[in-house]
Amino acid sequence: MNFDLTEERQMLQDTLRRFLRDRYTTEARNRILDSDEGFSPEIWAQLAELGVLGALFTEDQGGFGGAGFDIAVVFEELGRAGVVEPVLDTAILGGRLLAACGHEGMVEDVIGGAAHLALAHGEPVSRYDLTHVETRLAADGGDIVISGRKAVVVNAEAAGHLIVSARESGGVADPDGISLVLVPTDAPGLALRGYPMLSGGRAAEVTLDDVRLPASARLGDAGQGWGLLSDVLALAHVALAAEALGAMQSAVKLTIDYLGTRQQFGRPIGTFQALQHRVADMLIELEQARSAVIFAAGHLADDARSRDRHIAAARHLIGRVGRLVAEESIQMHGGIAMTQEYELAHIAKRIVMTDHRFGDTDYHLERFIDLSAA
């Protein structure tokens, strides 16, 4: 057993942490949060240049990493700094899916920072039912025609292409019969309604009204999209868990710093045992969360059942611990943490909102129970 990072990953972590500490300051982030784009193209270009995007892909795919621990290292640092740039959406959900389908050219553009992508999968009533797809796909001669609605598509406005899931056959919640299609965002019949998100970045409601594309726009085989999707969602779960872990570390650090400096009743409030014990509890839970990220990343290459069981465990635990850390950090700070400009407010929102992507803590508890049944 060895729980140390490899030399390459250690370098990646150091480089990214230093870059974000210098460039992703609270002021810089607040400017990005207020911007129309919802992220910084300049930061994006620098992430590409530093090789952060490339680290999320295997050598076969044109990158130099791509394993669970590479993803965990990158997203932990992004989470620590409260980064809102759409790395998950463009590189993991979009890029890794295209890489699995052999779209080398577009993957190269993603790694180089030139292309943005978004996964248009969730629908207005699907909530966390990830096989619930009502959007229809019909073959028409050499074309395919797609109609439906997609909900909360993160990064849709910046993306040149959306990866759209659409039902070609089967019942509304069947895993079989879902096809994936690469849809240019300027395709006739496609409309976006964009809006900002509570924890930064932007998303859009997507309407597809008889969007007609050549059949070659399908990714993978007709009706066989769920396998591709569940593989890439596994990567996304590890990324989200690691991001929450990084953000939680920042929340705890800010809280400890504040308890050491804030004076009430003539002494630092950190000298009150009632608060000390609560910080100690947060640290204990934080180590649990770290271990959960490690076991999820470490089992990413297992068979699907073992992989998904570890992922469900990690995301359940992190959803639970995340809420504790976000709420306790705010409470121990008091009023200052309720203000928009204070760093913790943003960090706490990032932590809580990761629990709304691809299943919350209850969803993953159920999934763990199902996957643990003999």
Add this chain to the structure above:
Amino acid sequence: MDLSYSPEEQAFRAEVREFLETSLPKDMAAKVARGHDHLSKADMEQWHAILNARGWLAQNWPKAFGGAEWNAVQRHIFEEEAARANAPRIVPFGLSMLAPVLMKFGSKAQQDHYLPRILSGEHWWCQGYSEPGAGSDLASLKTKAERHGDHYIVNGQKTWTTLGQYANWIFCLVRTDPAAKQQEGISFLLIDMNTPGIEVRPIILLDGTHEVNEVWFTDVKVPVANLVGEENKGWTYAKYLLTHERTNIAGVGFSQAGLEQVKRIARAERANGRPLIENPHFAARLARVEIDLMALATSNLRIVSKAAAGGAPGIEASMLKVKGTVIRQEINDLARRAVGPYAMPFPSESVEGDNDPVGPDYAGPLAAQYFNYRKLSIFGGSNEVQRNIIAKTLMTGGRG
């Protein structure tokens, strides 16, 4: 033991319900129901005027001052019905915080001048208590008032001033004797916000709302006639005020209304092809908080009955605050949880405007509200301060 309301109390409830059905503007109730509890100033003023016309604005005031003189049970019934009907909250600063202090400690001239103007809405009051360095430790406040003949000169800064952007008057705790022990050098001053030297700066909260402010005082001239009671006795008045701030501290009505909202949402949302409310994990969360709320409602009634019979609530108020805020926050957690991915959008007025809402119409404000309501366990004496009060009382047999 008899858990039923008396016939008089039941008749009173019917009267309140009928009033709310006929007099609460429907569009206002709809705004509150959608969770937009950041109503406009005009909305709040309109609701106050409607209540005042019925004689129900100053519910806790004696009739002699133009109040309804309701007892604690009547006030509780109104709160329950008002929350159920999605009525706006009554802005408490003038009506239930300052007014009782003026009635007990103010001069006849102050009572005659200020009380009618609170009722008419001519004066909108805000509270100048907290300072950047004086939160939980309020007695360490530093804003000072120096006496120069017939006026004071006030310098310093207040913070977390709720709705200070609408106020034209502020009641302040100021230090008038810097040499005295902390609690003993504090006075209670009434200050016209239009006096030169006062600046109100907005504080934007983490959900993007503007409800609190910083208020800065630079050489602000305040007539000595605006001192309430005696100089350096302000801490006594402030503590008296805080006991009144704690009526309805449990927020049972708000929690009941919130719980009903969560149930409506959970019936509409679907998980695994079934209504979310049938999902065992969600249903268990909902049931746990509902059971807690049933017990809290009963605790609240027990304490309210005691208060109606003249017994003063002591540490019970602190207990209600802690449990009441934890329950309200749990309900808000369930609300944002219920809408799943639609908790993520943060549609501003400019995006929504007259357009259709993004996602289900109930989803919009829920996650923002979850974050906003973290304030409940921080303001009005944080839950840690409430626990200190309880523990101190228990460990010293009430002498602490």
